[in-house]
Amino acid sequence: MDTIYIEREIANHTRVEGIVARFPKARCIHIERYTDVFNAPHQNFRVQKANPALILAKKYGKHVLPTPPDYHIGGKHNYYFSHMLNCVYDCRYCFLQGMYRSANYVVFVNYDEFFDSIKKTSEHHEEPSWYFSGYDCDSLALEPMTGFISSCIDAFETMPKANLEIRTKSTQVRSLLSRPAIDNCVIAYSLSPSGIVKSEEHKTASLEKRISALKSLQHHGWKIGLRFDPLIKADNFESIYHDLFKNVFDALDVAKIHSVSIGPFRLPRPFYKRMIRLYPESSLLAQDMNLRDGMLSYDTQTESTLLNYCEEQLDKYIARKQYFPCVSVP
Amino acid sequence: MTSICIVTALPAEAKPLVAYYRMRAVQHPYLKLYEGSECMLLQCGVGKLTASAAVAATLQCYPAIKAIVNVGIAGAELPIGTKVLAHSVHDKASGQTWYPHLPPINQTKLTKTVELITVDQPDSDYTEQCAFDMEASGITVAACKTLDLxxxxxxxxxxxxxxxxxxxxxxxGTINLIESAITDVQDLVNAIPLQLLPSTSDVDTIINLLVQKIHFSQTQRHTLKRLLLRYKALLGDLPTQETLQQQKTADLTIDYLATALSNAKVRYLA
Structure with a gap:
């Protein structure tokens, strides 16, 4: 990390001091609010992605937000939260490229306020509620630096009515393997065929390493989830997804998998327009897309073909109760 | 045509750079411009309004310029001759602030960064964290009309x-100070990440040639550009000029490209 912007208000926060100490050569720049840098106009996401700065900030306002209607894994009350904005990975299909002007990473250091908010929200419901981490970032990728997930799990241990999903592509699982698993937490991996990982999910761990991390976590007692999302169109779609499912399910104790979901490729139109300007050479973004209800997606027939094929394949491996189609969009 | 333009306010700031980059004066009725093989130089004059107008005019005349590097002297409570990068530019009069995205730390020896405050009149309220100049905010306003930070x-x-x-x-004294920073200027110029910008020049070239032969409306030109970019992304190369000209009309050209794209195959390694 070359450049660290720090909000003046939290400059003396112990977490800020800890994070800054990891980067002794970084330029530290004090700012008033993270939005001054992060939301400023005239930024280039693609260029910043090659050398992103870190912005340490305090989160104000709502720390926990309701998920879109179909974004769930069986729970009735579903929320998401983002201790971080932006992702260390560079997946060509990711909506963050179109949503944010900046590729800099924002880390909110007032973790306890997230946990307080989650606690209050969960107490508001009589039934169990779900909290999804990894919506605007990868939950685990910067864990060695932030320690957020460790703190988060500590907090969820005290909230049995609240369930946590940690969504990730990262294999930084040391902190999870060094503690006992807790019952109200699912570690969910986003998975794609190996060829798509190599071509489109830049800077991510290989499929093999993700499967290996899943095995270790499952063996350690963690509940695991599999997220085949988004489904990417290809002429050899059936073959690559067939291989993906086989490799994943052969490696895991299928009966113990908490949940499996699939999701179609969809992007809000303004995000898509920004993304094709940033990456005109991307073959993934250059494919035929249809505009439906303000969203760019594959045509309905292609989308159905992809979803139907994957559901057929999943039927061979998992029970229906483990399956949650996720057709929600960012 | 070079892609980087160094901007200085004073002739004494320009002189060592013009000499180092072996630049020659460019004939222009109003702008003091120099051109070398690596970069251009604009000597914009003193004050943010003058600087803004000169930078805007230069970018209008030379759309191939993709980066602006302002080099000059400034006041701060730091030893004379200290070289600093601006991590922010603040216009004292308007209160507006911009944050340039700084180059990687390993590509420049400039470790000291400051808030650069642009003032309308010379200021002597020196501190270590801020430097004063009289052009930066004007340069930023003009540059940001076409460039990213x-x-x-x-x-x-x-x-x-x-x-x-x-x-x-x-x-x-000014000449000596700029001469002492030549290596840092060169490092900064080299650190500008021009290579990360997507290049669409081949597509633009083919469109410019095609519209000389076939009439395209503005909307059709926009469609044509998107189709050609998709064509290149999906099929690996652009169609030849001859192939496109054979289509005779704008509609036929667009149909030809759309059909080719609908047949494009995308495969991923197993």
Whole structure:
């Protein structure tokens, strides 16, 4: 990390001091609010992605937000939260490229306020509620630096009515393997065929390493989830997804998998327009897309073909109760 | 045509850079411009309004310019000759602030960064964290009409502080200060990440040639560009000029490309 912007208000926060100490050569720049840098106009996401700065900030306002209607894994009350904005990975299909002007990473250091908010929200419901981490970032990728997930799990241990999903592509699982698993937490991996990982999910761990991390976590007692999302169109779609499912399910104790979901490729139109300007050479973004209800997606027939094929394949491996189609969009 | 334009306010700031980059004066009725093989130089004059107008005019005349590097002297409570990068540019009069995206730390020896405050009149309220100049905010306003803040950088050399005030600045002293920063200027120019910008020049070239033969409306030109970019992304190369000209009309050309794209195959490795 070359450049660290720090909000003046939290400059003396112990977490800020800890994070800054990891980067002794970084330029530290004090700012008033993270939005001054992060939301400023005239930024280039693609260029910043090659050398992103870190912005340490305090989160104000709502720390926990309701998920879109179909974004769930069986729970009735579903929320998401983002201790971080932006992702260390560079997946060509990711909506963050179109949503944010900046590729800099924002880390909110007032973790306890997230946990307080989650606690209050969960107490508001009589039934169990779900909290999804990894919506605007990868939950685990910067864990060695932030320690957020460790703190988060500590907090969820005290909230049995609240369930946590940690969504990730990262294999930084040391902190999870060094503690006992807790019952109200699912570690969910986003998975794609190996060829798509190599071509489109830049800077991510290989499929093999993700499967290996899943095995270790499952063996350690963690509940695991599999997220085949988004489904990417290809002429050899059936073959690559067939291989993906086989490799994943052969490696895991299928009966113990908490949940499996699939999701179609969809992007809000303004995000898509920004993304094709940033990456005109991307073959993934250059494919035929249809505009439906303000969203760019594959045509309905292609989308159905992809979803139907994957559901057929999943039927061979998992029970229906483990399956949650996720057709929600960012 | 070079892609980077160095901007200085004073002739004494320009002189060592013109010499180092072996630049030659460009004939222009109003702008003081120099061109070399690596970069251009604009000597914009003193003050943010003058600087803004000159930078805007230069970018209008030379759309191939993709980055602006402002090099000049500034005041701060730092030793004379200290070289600093601006991590922010603040216009004192308007209160507006911009944050240039700084280059990787391993590509420049400039470790000291400051808030660069653009003032309308020379200021001597020196501090270590801020430097004063009279052009940066004007340059930023103009540059940001066409460029992103990864491509607008400010390198300042401290010329005055509380011990040696602004009256101590001389022409030769300024030349010496800029000469002392030449390596840093070169490093900064080299660190500008032009290679990360997507290139669509081949598509633009093919469109410019095609529209000389076939009439395209503005909407059709826009469609044509998107189709050609998709064509290249999916099929690996662009269609030849001859193939496109054979289509005779704009509609037929667009149909031809759309059909080719609908048949394009995308495969991923197993």
């Amino acid at each position: 990864s491509f607008v950088q400010f390198l300042k050399i401290i010329s005055d502080n509380s011990e040696q005030g602004i009256k101590g600045i001389t022409k030769q």
